[in-house]
Amino acid sequence: MSTAFTTGQGPATPGQVFSLIRDGRALTRSDVGRITGLSRTAVAARLGALLGSGLVVEGAEPDDRGPSTGGRPPVHLRFNRAAGVVLAGAIGRSRTQLGVCDLDGAVLASVDLDQEVGPAAEDLMAQVVAAFRDLLASVGRSPDAVRAVGLSIPGTVDFDRGASLDSPIMAGWDGVELAPFLRPLTAAPVFVDNDANVMALSERRGHLERHRDLIFVKASTGIGVGIVSGGRLLRGASGAAGEIGHTKTSSAEGLPCRCGDTGCVEAVAAGWALVQTARERGHQVDHIRDVVRLAVVGDPDARHLVREAGRRIGEALASAVNLLNPEAVVVGGDLAQAYDTFVAGLRESVYSQASALATRELVIVPVTHGEQSGVVGCAAMAIREVLDSAAVDRALAHP
Structure with a gap:
């Protein structure tokens, strides 16, 4: 039994x-x-x-x-994974990734929207809705087939309201509920979470099949982690669990951070900080992806910046490893595109500063779904909310 x-x-x-x-x-x-x-x-x-x-x-x-x-x-x-679809959207500061997925989370169609840095919510969400409409048409599904929408945004999120609480990267989005923007397209429920959290959930068909306790590190324009303990995502009392980018570090003492404070890890290791440093050193770069591309082709200055970012993030991560004792650290985000260089620095700090017991069996591994992890994770979040036992019972009681 x-x-x-x-x-x-x-x-x-x-x-x-x-x-x-x-x-x-x-x-x-x-x-x-x-x-x-x-x-x-x-x-x-x-x-x-x-x-x-x-x-x-x-x-x-x-x-x-x-x-x-x-x-x-x-x-x-x-x-029946074809009994409907979910819409998934990973919203970022300069790029938004969208997808239509089946009810098992497989991506049926996807598109990337490159946007002006720091768009207003109403402007970007209008583009998102139009792109979702086109994606649905491309896979031959109507808006009536949508069972749920999953969205992610950087920073702290009020999961119950579906709104950003505090995102220095997405200025003007705090307190703006995203569900109303989707209503011209679908009446399906809309779920919103932090970008690192949904990327951790993307490992439902990946590292979470082997490791029930893991930390997902998203290192991109900003830095955050998603924490899974015993197979359950931890959001914290106010949704701020995993905001490791705003941990204080001596290497950033006195340096201003976009959160309005000084001395944060992001001030020396986030993508926006690396772009500033690269420009000061004469590189023509607009985004952290440009710095990463230089590192991948062997530019020594860019490689040094990426490795140092890994080292600084690893210093903050070591305390989390001691506290949470995960089985795995999963690395994703734009900096992970230069995986070997970035993880060399990360591994150096984590293994030297975390306890021997906490790191004895710890593995550091790349994200399973690569650049699609945000879309896959948003779909996984939405599916979990509408297809768990209680949600199915409610839907059957009120069809």
Whole structure:
């Protein structure tokens, strides 16, 4: 008997049955009955609701039959990933990445929007809605097929309101709820989170399959981390968990940060700070991606800047490793495009400054989904919110 349904919890709901099927733990009606203890009539009732919703299909493919044990062979139940789509948008200071994904998180179509630095929310969101409309048309789906929208923005986010709380990088966005901008396109629920958090969730089909405790480092224009403990994302009391970029460091003493304070790690290691330094040294660069491209082709000055950024971020990260004892540190963001150079500095600081016990089995690994991790993570966040057991039960009760 599965431990998912304990004595006193009550009969398994349709949403819980859906989770069994979606996770591959129940492949047939007999499996559902055996795992949940439900009667055949109760199993039929719950599956009837799920089949009617389109989230589950039964025996839809010729080879979708289980092994025969004599008599009529059983037909398989399976999650219908094509029963709708989710829209995913990773909003950044100078680039926004958008995608349409199926209900299992696979990206069906995507596009990047290059924008003026620091756009107003109403201007950029109008472009986002138009681009989402075009992406839906490109995959032959209508807005009615949208089950949820997942968005990410840099900085601290009020998850419940779907608005930025504090983002020095996205000036003018604080307190602006993003869901109303999507209403001309879809009435589906809109979820908004910090960019590092959603990139951590992108590892649902990646490092989280092996490591239930990890820290995701996003090193781009700004610096942040997403923290997953025991498979659960940690946001903190006010959504500020992981704001490691504004940790004080002696190497930045007296240097102004975009947050309005001085002495933050970002002042010496964030993309915006590296661009300033590169310009002072005579390089014609506009974005951290330009600095990274120089480092990748072997420019010694750019390589030094990227490695030093890794070292400074690693100094702050070492304390987090001691505190949280993760199994893995996953590295993503623009600086990760110069992975070997950046991680050389990061590894040097983490392994020299964190405790031997905390680093004994620690691995430092690259992001699974590369530059699409923001889109994949936004989709994973939205899917988790609308397809968990309780959400499915609510949807079936109020279709």
